[in-house]
Amino acid sequence: MKLFPSLQKRYAKERFTAVQAQRLAQEIAFGPVVFQVSRLMLKFGIFRLLSDNREGLSLEQISQKTELSRYAAQVLLEASLTIGTVLVKDDQYILAKAGWFLLNDEMAQVNMNFNQDVNYKGLFHLEEALLNGRPEGLKELGNWPTIYEGLSDLPGQAQKSWFGFDHFYSDNSFDQALEIVFSHSPRTLLDVGGNTGRWATKCVQYNETVEVTIMDLPQQLEMMKQKTEKMAGHKRIHGHGVNLLDENVPFPKGFDAIWMSQFLDCFSEKEVISILSRAAQSMSAEGRLYIMETFWDRQKFETAAYCLTQISIYFTAMANGNSKMYHSDDMARCIQESGLEIEEIYDNLGLGHSIIKCKLK
Numbered sequence: 001m002k003l004f005p006s007l008q009k010r011y012a013k014e015r016f017t018a019v020q021a022q023r024l025a026q027e028i029a030f031g032p033v034v035f036q037v038s039r040l041m042l043k044f045g046i047f048r049l050l051s052d053n054r055e056g057l058s059l060e061q062i063s064q065k066t067e068l069s070r071y072a073a074q075v076l077l078e079a080s081l082t083i084g085t086v087l088v089k090d091d092q093y094i095l096a097k098a099g100w101f102l103l104n105d106e107m108a109q110v111n112m113n114f115n116q117d118v119n120y121k122g123l124f125h126l127e128e129a130l131l132n133g134r135p136e137g138l139k140e141l142g143n144w145p146t147i148y149e150g151l152s153d154l155p156g157q158a159q160k161s162w163f164g165f166d167h168f169y170s171d172n173s174f175d176q177a178l179e180i181v182f183s184h185s186p187r188t189l190l191d192v193g194g195n196t197g198r199w200a201t202k203c204v205q206y207n208e209t210v211e212v213t214i215m216d217l218p219q220q221l222e223m224m225k226q227k228t229e230k231m232a233g234h235k236r237i238h239g240h241g242v243n244l245l246d247e248n249v250p251f252p253k254g255f256d257a258i259w260m261s262q263f264l265d266c267f268s269e270k271e272v273i274s275i276l277s278r279a280a281q282s283m284s285a286e287g288r289l290y291i292m293e294t295f296w297d298r299q300k301f302e303t304a305a306y307c308l309t310q311i312s313i314y315f316t317a318m319a320n321g322n323s324k325m326y327h328s329d330d331m332a333r334c335i336q337e338s339g340l341e342i343e344e345i346y347d348n349l350g351l352g353h354s355i356i357k358c359k360l361k
């Protein structure tokens with residue numbers, strides 16, 4: 001398997017001693033406990049309290065300041081001690097580095113909220129999802145064939161965490177992406193899966209004349225209109241409501257650029273080929289298609305590859321049962337099979353996106 005050098009080395013040979021491996025096996029066995037304890041250390045403000053009191057606090061002080069019973073504070077702190085998020089010296093609890101990251105690393109918080117509010121209950125159905133090829137966990141949130149039909153109706157906290165997760169990753173790459181896409185001076189841009197219109201808004205504010213059409217599910221376009229109507233340039237943002245899972249739905253013609261950000265990971269390989277083939281049929285020789293994705297094999301930092309391959313499981317259990325965070329070779333094969341060719345790949349955007357620029361073969 002082809003991997004970026006940073007990953008190649010790490011994944012080719014055993015990285016744990018026997019003792020470390022034995023410990024990891026227990027961390028896996030207690031994974032849900034570790035997750036919930038750490039989440040509540042955050043929610044009840046214990047990590048914050050320890051961060052504000054660097055010299056440490058006793059169990060009694062923590063219980064008093066958080067208004068948790070001595071018992072509740074004690075079980076959380078003792079579990080956190082062995083997890084490694086807090087330390088204890090002379091009966092004083094102190095924040096450890098991993099606790100600091102849970103408290104201050106926005107990515108850890110976004111991922112934790114996403115796992116708690118969107119995935120946690122649904123993951124109980126992963127086994128059926130893998131066997132049936134359907135998002136069997138989605139019933140924990142509502143009754144839709146895929147999560148995308150339900151985005152505008154998700155329960156409040158799940159919706160907040162889903163959009164928080166989606167926006168966190170793509171927002172961090174948009175500024176670099178604008179430079180790449182607008183170096184070709186597109187006058188018209190089709191934003192496929194444009195969601196709440198964040199990229200479209202960036203485009204119309206970056207370039208004074210570009211006209212952007214968001215192609216997304218009809219219910220998603222309603223949400224997009226509400227979110228963009230007060231933004232500068234919103235008159236140059238248009239909507240085109242479709243369900244692209246319907247193979248008979250064509251792409252509209254006449255766009256200089258077609259943009260797909262964090263979109264193709266919502267589809268199986270077969271569906272990706274169908275969508276890309278329809279995109280190709282709509283393109284002229286001068287047109288360019290930009291695919292922005294977080295490919296797990298093209299990550300500079302191994303932790304990113306770890307997060308991405310775990311996020312694939314959300315697609316299995318919750319989103320649609322058949323898509324994933326792709327390896328770039330799989331995407332390249334789909335591109336080839338759709339009548340397109342790769343012109344250039346830009347890596348290391350934002351928190352780990354790549355942009356694949358394609359043209360007609």
Ligand SMILES: C[S@@+](CC[C@H](N)C(=O)[O-])C[C@H]1O[C@@H](n2cnc3c(N)ncnc32)[C@H](O)[C@@H]1O
Binds near residue numbers: 167170193242261263
């Ligand atoms: C993960 S979001 C990506 C949002 C945005 N492009 C970004 O980069 O943050 C995927 C988008 O694809 C849309 N989508 C999913 N399935 C679709 C379908 N069958 N037809 C049209 N749009 C779809 C969803 O409604 C959603 O807005």
